[in-house]
Each structure stands twice: as C-alpha cells, then as structure tokens.
Amino acid sequence: MVGMRDVAKKAGVSLSTVSLVVNGTGYVSEDMRTRVTEAMQSLNYIPNELARNLYRDRTNMIGVIVPTIRHPFFATFTSVLQREFSARGLRTMLCSTADSDKGEAEYVDMLQRHMMDGLVMASHTAHPVDYWTSIGRPVVAFDRYLGPGIPSVGSDHEQGGHMIADLLIRTGAKHVVMIGGPRSQFHDLAAGGTDTVGAGVKDTTFPTVRYYLTLERELTAAGIRYDYVEAGSVGDFEGYAVAAHNVLDWFGPDGTADSTAAVDAIVSSDIGAAYAVQAALRCGLHIPDDLQIIAYDGTYLAGTAGVRMTAVRQDFDTIASTVASRMIDLIEGERGESARGGEGRADQSAVSRPEPQISDLIPLSLHIADTTRPVPER
Template sequence: MVGMRDVAKKAGVSLSTVSLVVNGTGYVSDDMRDRVQRAMSALNYVPNELARNLYHNRTNMVGVIVPTIRHPFFATFTANLQHALAGQGLSTMLCSTADAENGEAEYVEMLRRHIMDGIVMSAHTAHTPDYWTSIRRPIVAFDRVLGEGIASVGSDHEQGGRLIADLLIRTGARHVVMIGGPRDQFFDLAARGEVEDAFDLEKTTFPTVRYYLTLEQELTKAGIRYEYVEAGEVMDFDGYHRAVNETLDRVGPDGVDAVVSSDIGASFCVREALQRGIGIPRDLQIVAYDGTYLTDLAGMRMTAVVQDFVGIAQSVADHITQVIVNEDAGAAKASLKKDDNPFEPSVLIPVTLALGDTTRAASAAADHS
C-alpha cells in the first residue's frame, strides 16, 4: 500500500512537507505543492481520511435525529438536509428514534466522545433544556426548542395557520376539524410544570403547534366552529386512518365540512371521502400541511401549506456548520439576546399556500400565497 513516505521519496521532499499538503495546514510553496501532488497522482496515493480527520479532531460527520423516516415529511427533510450537508463537506448519520432502542441518547454520547462533529435534533425529547445545554457541543434544533443558546430553525407556522384560516373563512367553512398528534405532547412545558398556561402560544418547545393555535384563534374570531381530533404519534399511520374515518362519519349538511391535517392525514381523508362518495370540495374541503410529494398522489391535487424544504435544509446546514467552526476556533457559542423569546426558533422560514382541487373558490385566495 502506498503511503506518505513513498510520496515523499517520489517527490524528493520531506515527510512533513507531504503531511502539510495532505492535511492542508501550514505554508508550502507552490513548487513544493505541485511536486507532491504530481507524486501522489503518479503513485495513485489516496489520503487516509480517518487519520486526517483525527489530525484535525474532526470526523466531518453530523448526526441527524428524526422520529421516523417512514413519514413523508421527515423523508423529504432528511433528503434535502443530506444534500445541503454534503455541500458543506459533511456526511450524514441518520437516527430514527422510533426504530432505535436508545433514542437520541446514543447519538448524544457519540457527540460527547467526538465520534461525530454535531447533531441536528428534530425529534421529540423528554429531556429538559438543562440536559441539552450541558452537552456543550455543536447542536442545532429543527422544529424544536431545546434550550437557551441552542440555535433552532423552523417554518413560520403562525403564518401557515393564518393562511389556512383566511382560506377557510373566505370559502365559507362552518365546522373545521384539525387532525394531528397527541395534543398534550405539544404542551410539554406545562406537563412538566415549567409554565402555568398550557395554551400559551409563546411557551411550548414544539413550534409546529403554532399553526393549530393560530388557526383556532382566527376561526374563533370569525365565529367558525372547530375541534381538534387526536390521531396518535407521528409514526402511527393507523391512528390517522381511524381519526379520518371517525371525522368523515360526521360530514353532512350540518356537520363537518373542512379538514386540516398533515399530508398523511389529508391524503387518507381524500381517499376515504372519494370512496364514500363525499363531494370534494363541494361537501368537504381538505387542506394539507407540509407540501410533500403526497399532495400530488392522493387521488386529487391537494391544497396545501408548503414548507420550504430546500430553504430549511440549507439554513440548518449553515447553522450546524457555523457552530462546528466556532467550536474549532474556540469561539463562544452565540447566546440569545435579552429580548429574544427562548421558546421561539432562531430562524423562521416562510411557508406558502399551494392551491389545489380540494378547496373551493381557489381563485379568490390566489393572492394570499
């Protein structure tokens, strides 16, 4: 096997010069660099990446923790994030907490032991903010607020709630059902006794809930009836199926006439409604939230609030890269300013409303995307 000593001999330079060229450290004249690179090419020398990473105390590996990759939202997110991280020279190690016995704990331990350079956390965690802030290694949260000083990137879910509310109000909805995950999980801080008001929009570590809460507030102002139907955990597709069927049992002249859910729930709703002969959007309007590939595969092109997966992934990749660079440079972690809300993501990515065939009066709402 060809090693650096062989390259040094071929190029007629010292071993330390070859090391400087391979590791990209220190000053090497252009002439010396050219000689080393020609020798490497002639000998088909491939640098030992592991050794080089150890030299720099880096692995160029980022752990990405999601609840499950079976869900189209997290599949789309991780695909885009992997591409964005690769653009930063970073590889991705994926952890699906639904399929991992130790959840995020194993990855956090790997981060502590410098087996990876950073973690992107986008799954539910039962750990308190003190746990995450005590790790003191590069972490970025996606659609979660982990603790003070830990950057968080997420979509502007309040904007998403307003877009849906405006559409449903303008199209004459009378009884809206929102189908989503366990509602008490959204208010984890209240469940742990850390805040007094369980429905305070500003005090939840789950920014996603803001679209539900904003939608409820706007519907209340408009005098439109609404309710929330729980469908189980994010990976519980059967739970979504049951919730959709129970909701559709109540569709009628004086019953439910609009459903808002994730792409999964909305897709189930379209399929079941068509099988039952329920007119879409005449008798039932359906709005999806996420905007993954499912919105075009449900049997009808769905109206959906679309999250900017490319923008989200790039922002997350930029943030984790910067935190890693800051750590390498010994820079202090960026902390929140005094006027920042510790329960709100550091970066909010705008969402858009894509109009489809599952809502009425599409043209009237077209200017609100």
C-alpha cells in the same frame, strides 16, 4: 503500502510539507503543492481519511435524529439534508427513534466523545432543557425548542395558520376539523414559562403547534366552529386513517341532527389529508363542494391522493441549507475556540436570557389545487 514518506522522497520535499498538503493546513507554495500532488498521483497514494480526521479533530460526520423515516415529511427532510451536508463535505448518520431501540442518548454520547462533529435534533425529546444545554458540543434543533443558546431552525408555522384561516374564511367554511397528533404535545413543558413559541404558548418544545393554535384563534374570531381530533403519534399511519373515518362518522351529514353543523373542511398533515380524501370519496361526498381538504407539509404525498390537494408547503431546500449553515458555524466556532485554548467559549447552560422559539424562521407557501373551493376576489 505507499506512505507519506514515499511521497516526500518522490517529490523531493520534507515529510512536513507533504503533511501540510494532505491535511490542507498551513502555507505551501504553489510549486511545492504541485510537486506533492504529482508525486501522490504517480504513486497512487491515497491519504488515510481516519488519520486526517484525527489530525484535524474532525470526523466529518453529522448525526441526524428524527422520529421515523417512514413519515413522508421526515423522509423528505432527511433526503434533502443529507444532500446538503454532502455538498459541504459532510456525511450523515441517521437515527430514527421510533424505528430503532437506540434513542438519542447514544448519539449524544457519540457527540461528546468526538465520534461525530455535530448533532441535528429533529425528534421529540423527554429530556429536560438543561440536558441539552449542558452538552457543550454543536447541536442544532429542527422544529423544536431544546433550550437557550441552542440554535433552532423551522418553518413559520404561525404564518401557515394564517394562510389556512384566510383561505377557509374566504371560501365560506362553516365547520373545520383539524386532525393531528396528541394534544398533550401542545404542553410538554412545566407550565408558567416564557412565551417561547408565540401564539400564546408558554409550555411547549414543539413549535408546529403554532399553526393549529393560530388557526383556532382566527376561526374563533370569525365565528367559525372548529374541532380537533387526535390521530396518534407521528408514525401511526393507521391512527390517521381511523381519525379521518371518525371525523366523517361523528361530524358528517348523517352523524349530526343539525345538518348545518356538518364538517365542511378538514385540515391535516399530508397523510391525514390523503386519508380524508379517501374517506370522503367512500362516503359519496363531493370534493370540494361538500368537503374542503387542506394538506400541511406539501411533500410528494400531496400529489398522490387521487386528486391534487391544496397544500401549505414547507421549503425543504431552504430548511436544509439553513440547518447546514448553522451547523458549520457551530463547528467552525468550536475549532476557533479550541485554537484559542477554549477562551471565550460560551457555556450554553449559563445562558439565561429568553430567546425566540425558532432562531431561523423559514417562510411557507400556499398552493391551491382541487380540494378547496375557488377563492372569491377581494
């Protein structure tokens, strides 16, 4: 087997020079670098990736934790994020908490034992804030709050709520029903904390609730009735199908004595919106004249419901790029601190100042299609 000593002999340089070229560390003249490279090619020398990573104290592996990859949102997110990390020379190790019996604790342990360089947390967690702030290794949160000092990236869901409210108000909606996850996720922290989410929320790690709460607040101000129907956990697709059926059963023209109180708009994730389209068509309702439907996420599923759905779209490319940039910053910062002997390292658990729920807010966009009525001119 060809080793670095063989390369050094072939190139007529020292073993340390070959090591510097292979590991990309230290200064090597262009002439020396060329001689070493040509010797490696001539001998078909393949550097030992594991040895290189040990030398650099790097694995080039990033753990990504999501609730489930069955959901079109997380399938799209992980696909784009993996591509973004790959472009930066990093590989991803995926953990789907709902699809595996191994939860985030195993990945946190791997991170602490330097078996990966960083961790992207994109799943709901039952661990308290001090669990995450005490890890002391690179962690980036996506669409959730893990604690002070931990960077978080997510869409501007309050903006999403504003856009939906504006559209429904302008198109004359009278009764809006939102289909979403368990309402308990709106309040999954001990009450009485700081307003980390905005929209008047003080006790949640889950910033996506901002679009629901912003929408509810603006519908109330406009005098428009709304209801919220729970559809189960994020991976419970059948729950969304049942919820869509129940909405039309409970609030449809035949389900209420007052026809003016019948639901005329449904807002849900792409999955819930697609099931709402199917349920409405089975009931003989005309979309969008009888029932407007707005999807939230704008994944590939929004275009496969049989009609082109009006959707609030999340910018997956910008989200993934921002998550990757935040992660690289943390990893490089950790390496710099290590080179300085750990001086100046910030203890995340010691950070006490309140900070925004999302460090990086990514704008959303509204794409109007066939499931909402024409918008009157202002």
